[in-house]
Amino acid sequence: MNTAPQSDPPSDFPAIAGFRPSRLLGTGSTARVYLARDGEGRRVALKVLLPAEELQGNPGAAEMFANEVRMTLQLRHPHLARGYSGQAYGEEAWLALEYFREGSLDTQLLPGIPLPLEQGVRILRGVAAGLDYMHGQGAVHQDVKSQNVYLDGERAVLADFGCSYMMGQGGRAGGSPFYMAPEIYRGEGGTAASDVYSFGVLGYEVLAGQRPFQGESYEDLMGEHLLTAAPSLSHLSPQVPRPLARLLQRALAKAPADRPTLAELLAALDEVAGVPEPLSAAPAAACTESGARLGRHAAASPLTSQVPASQASASQAPAPAPADEPAAGGLLSRWNPFRKKSDPA
Ligand SMILES: Nc1ncnc2c1ncn2[C@@H]1O[C@H](COP(=O)(O)OP(=O)(O)OP(=O)(O)O)[C@@H](O)[C@H]1O
Numbered sequence: 001m002n003t004a005p006q007s008d009p010p011s012d013f014p015a016i017a018g019f020r021p022s023r024l025l026g027t028g029s030t031a032r033v034y035l036a037r038d039g040e041g042r043r044v045a046l047k048v049l050l051p052a053e054e055l056q057g058n059p060g061a062a063e064m065f066a067n068e069v070r071m072t073l074q075l076r077h078p079h080l081a082r083g084y085s086g087q088a089y090g091e092e093a094w095l096a097l098e099y100f101r102e103g104s105l106d107t108q109l110l111p112g113i114p115l116p117l118e119q120g121v122r123i124l125r126g127v128a129a130g131l132d133y134m135h136g137q138g139a140v141h142q143d144v145k146s147q148n149v150y151l152d153g154e155r156a157v158l159a160d161f162g163c164s165y166m167m168g169q170g171g172r173a174g175g176s177p178f179y180m181a182p183e184i185y186r187g188e189g190g191t192a193a194s195d196v197y198s199f200g201v202l203g204y205e206v207l208a209g210q211r212p213f214q215g216e217s218y219e220d221l222m223g224e225h226l227l228t229a230a231p232s233l234s235h236l237s238p239q240v241p242r243p244l245a246r247l248l249q250r251a252l253a254k255a256p257a258d259r260p261t262l263a264e265l266l267a268a269l270d271e272v273a274g275v276p277e278p279l280s281a282a283p284a285a286a287c288t289e290s291g292a293r294l295g296r297h298a299a300a301s302p303l304t305s306q307v308p309a310s311q312a313s314a315s316q317a318p319a320p321a322p323a324d325e326p327a328a329g330g331l332l333s334r335w336n337p338f339r340k341k342s343d344p345a
Pocket of ligand 1: 025027031045104160
């Protein structure tokens with residue numbers, strides 16, 4: 001049942017046919033995000049490309065947004081943000097996706113304070129499962145970070161596919177400086193192993209309450225990611241079982257080939273979680289196909305091509321019934337001073 005108030009939305013809100021925006025959730029580097037009701041009365045996060053005058057310092061923004069629309073509508077997994085519909089191109093490009101009322105993980109993290117082990121492991125398992133699915137589809141995420149992980153009760157969901165691409169089709173290297181693998185700093189293309197590296201940084205953030213490298217500028221961080229060995233996670237956070245701590249530390253190996261696979265990481269996380277049916281082995285509820293793996297980190301060739309804009313704007317999918325809107329709220333304001341996406345290539 002549509003319980004949306006019938007009053008008109010404020011006039012400075014976008015007029016996207018079929019949606020009633022009610023408030024601004026936030027503004028990113030490419031889009032403004034509104035809480036809105038769609039035609040079925042469900043709550044959605046409605047992402048709308050920023051107007052051209054606001055994108056002038058960011059020439060690749062429209063392309064990045066188009067990419068995000070296509071990838072979000074294409075990928076289907078319980079631990080990836082669900083896209084409902086969108087329009088990839090044009091000045092009024094937009095994307096309607098699953099709304100996460102609890103907000104993103106970064107707002108729940110306090111510097112220096114790890115999450116309780118059980119909660120941290122649950123979050124990491126979810127992210128690893130979503131990422132593993134992406135890799136199986138031939139895609140790389142390229143921007144795994146706590147700001148792009150959303151929480152929905154016990155479910156952790158990886159979102160924001162603006163930097164993602166299908167490896168078979170090529171794309172630009174990118175990411176966020178606290179999380180970027182050495183090869184990305186060197187301007188090489190991102191691979192599944194680069195995502196594993198970013199996942200390792202996320203692992204430290206969640207389980208140790210701090211990122212492994214803390215530089216205060218882009219250059220400092222580049223030096224640390226390229227040259228400094230990651231601190232021991234067991235030392236930083238003795239409550240993390242040794243095998244998992246060692247694996248997460250190995251995810252930060254400078255050479256991509258020395259990093260563990262997501263399957264190895266998932267198995268270690270499953271072990272700590274003590275799950276009877278490992279998430280690593282569970283079928284992805286919403287997936288129709290799965291990809292064969294090529295080598296340790298390589299993804300299969302893409303099983304599906306990117307959704308063309310014409311299809312993207314028509315794509316619709318059923319969604320869970322929305323819960324009541326809560327008071328949004330995290331414990332902290334954003335913890336990442338380096339918000340700009342970089343493209344060192
Ligand atoms: N699906 C969602 N559910 C709830 N809130 C969301 C959702 N998507 C985005 N938001 C909110 O909107 C803000 C802007 O999101 P967006 O993804 O555009 O940018 P970002 O990830 O914060 O930054 P950047 O685009 O620079 O990476 C987020 O910080 C978050 O507060």
